[in-house]
Amino acid sequence: MARYVQHAPIILASRSPRRKALLQQAGLTFSVVFSSDEESADSRLDPAAYVRFLAEKKAEGVAIRYPESWVIGADTIVVNDGKILEKPVSKDAAETMLRTLSGKTHSVFTGYAICNAASKRSVSDAVQTGVTFKPLTDPEIAWYASTPEPYDKAGAYAIQGLGTFLVKRINGSYTCVVGLPVCEVMDFLIKEKIIEMAADTPWTPPTPQSSIN
Amino acid sequence: MARYVQHAPIILASRSPRRKALLQQAGLTFSVVFSSDEESADSRLDPAAYVRFLAEKKAEGVAIRYPESWVIGADTIVVNDGKILEKPVSKDAAETMLRTLSGKTHSVFTGYAICNAASKRSVSDAVQTGVTFKPLTDPEIAWYASTPEPYDKAGAYAIQGLGTFLVKRINGSYTCVVGLPVCEVMDFLIKEKIIEMAADTPWTPPTPQSSIN
Numbered sequence: 001m002a003r004y005v006q007h008a009p010i011i012l013a014s015r016s017p018r019r020k021a022l023l024q025q026a027g028l029t030f031s032v033v034f035s036s037d038e039e040s041a042d043s044r045l046d047p048a049a050y051v052r053f054l055a056e057k058k059a060e061g062v063a064i065r066y067p068e069s070w071v072i073g074a075d076t077i078v079v080n081d082g083k084i085l086e087k088p089v090s091k092d093a094a095e096t097m098l099r100t101l102s103g104k105t106h107s108v109f110t111g112y113a114i115c116n117a118a119s120k121r122s123v124s125d126a127v128q129t130g131v132t133f134k135p136l137t138d139p140e141i142a143w144y145a146s147t148p149e150p151y152d153k154a155g156a157y158a159i160q161g162l163g164t165f166l167v168k169r170i171n172g173s174y175t176c177v178v179g180l181p182v183c184e185v186m187d188f189l190i191k192e193k194i195i196e197m198a199a200d201t202p203w204t205p206p207t208p209q210s211s212i213n
Numbered sequence: 214m215a216r217y218v219q220h221a222p223i224i225l226a227s228r229s230p231r232r233k234a235l236l237q238q239a240g241l242t243f244s245v246v247f248s249s250d251e252e253s254a255d256s257r258l259d260p261a262a263y264v265r266f267l268a269e270k271k272a273e274g275v276a277i278r279y280p281e282s283w284v285i286g287a288d289t290i291v292v293n294d295g296k297i298l299e300k301p302v303s304k305d306a307a308e309t310m311l312r313t314l315s316g317k318t319h320s321v322f323t324g325y326a327i328c329n330a331a332s333k334r335s336v337s338d339a340v341q342t343g344v345t346f347k348p349l350t351d352p353e354i355a356w357y358a359s360t361p362e363p364y365d366k367a368g369a370y371a372i373q374g375l376g377t378f379l380v381k382r383i384n385g386s387y388t389c390v391v392g393l394p395v396c397e398v399m400d401f402l403i404k405e406k407i408i409e410m411a412a413d414t415p416w417t418p419p420t421p422q423s424s425i426n
Contacts, residue, residue: 089308165400169386171383199359
């Protein structure tokens with residue numbers, strides 16, 4: 001697995017196995033540390049400000065305990081017709097959510113924050129992606145709700161699992177829908193020189209020599 | 214892993230590990246059979262017709278040998294400024310491709326075909342997705358080209374691997390970019406009753422009872 005040269009420790013402040021998998025797939029080396037505190041935000045905030053605020057709180061809560069590390073926090077919500085869809089609490093709730101999303105386009109908002117307590121440097125932002133579901137039949141809804149997949153996910157679906165069949169198209173960042181906008185996060189880590197892309201690091205390249213001009 | 218009730222054998226006629234992973238993640242049970250013949254299409258066809266033709270040829274070549282099976286074929290190309298980008302043949306070719314894609318939006322076309330020789334039933338179509346790269350620096354291009362990832366992929370990148378950092382947004386089907394439009398393929402398999410979504414199959418549901426109304 002190809003790796004970057006990393007100049008500081010990186011921590012993912014999230015319990016989500018999907019966010020961990022995204023950063024692993026991108027080749028990053030990091031630890032996972034999360035607080036058991038449940039953060040809350042003012043529900044009168046607009047969706048982008050809401051997820052950004054929660055991402056900041058999650059990152060800051062871990063950053064003060066690991067001041068030398070760069071800590072990544074994130075929060076994801078699903079918004080349909082102006083209404084936030086949380087994680088479904090029952091099979092009925094999951095089926096109801098899936099029925100409201102069927103054949104329509106909703107929005108997924110993911111806020112992210114990256115901060116370092118020692119240097120007091122940080123960034124945070126929110127990314128929005130439109131997700132269009134195919135029209136779902138009753139058996140499709142009942143089947144998907146009978147799998148374990150909807151129950152720990154805002155909006156009652158996973159775009160990257162069995163739920164792949166639900167999603168006809170998206171408009172925006174795919175990794176925002178999974179739970180962490182990888183392009184934006186990596187861009188910050190590169191620009192802050194927290195990670196460095198050096199082609200002469202000892203991975204197995206397809207050609208023997210490599211160079212940076 | 215949740216499964217569907219399947220009423221006929223399904224074959225994926227592709228050597229692509231990415232297509233195999235997409236169908237596995239969607240919960241499908243299938244075999245992989247591919248012909249070693251290299252199919253070719255008239256390069257004067259438009260991109261959608263081109264990939265659709267090749268997908269049909271790949272599926273048909275396997276379907277005649279397994280007439281009872283439903284055979285899925287697919288072909289993916291990357292088109293930038295009206296020019297088809299193939300798999301890069303060298304590090305220089307990969308770097309040149311990545312440089313032409315940097316900071317711009319290109320199109321990925323995936324054709325798919327599903328056919329059954331015994332019933333003479335079939336479907337084929339093509340899906341197009343716009344993919345927008347972030348502006349890439351020379352070190353980013355040199356680093357990515359020094360990994361093994363670009364070399365077996367049209368357009369010299371993988372949206373789902375280390376290359377996740379390249380892609381800022383997409384407009385269309387994500388799985389089309391990976392190599393097989395899962396929503397469309399599953400939709401056909403469900404409508405043709407090749408697979409059946411029955412909520413009473415013996416997986417572990419989150420609540421004890423389930424029903425289809």
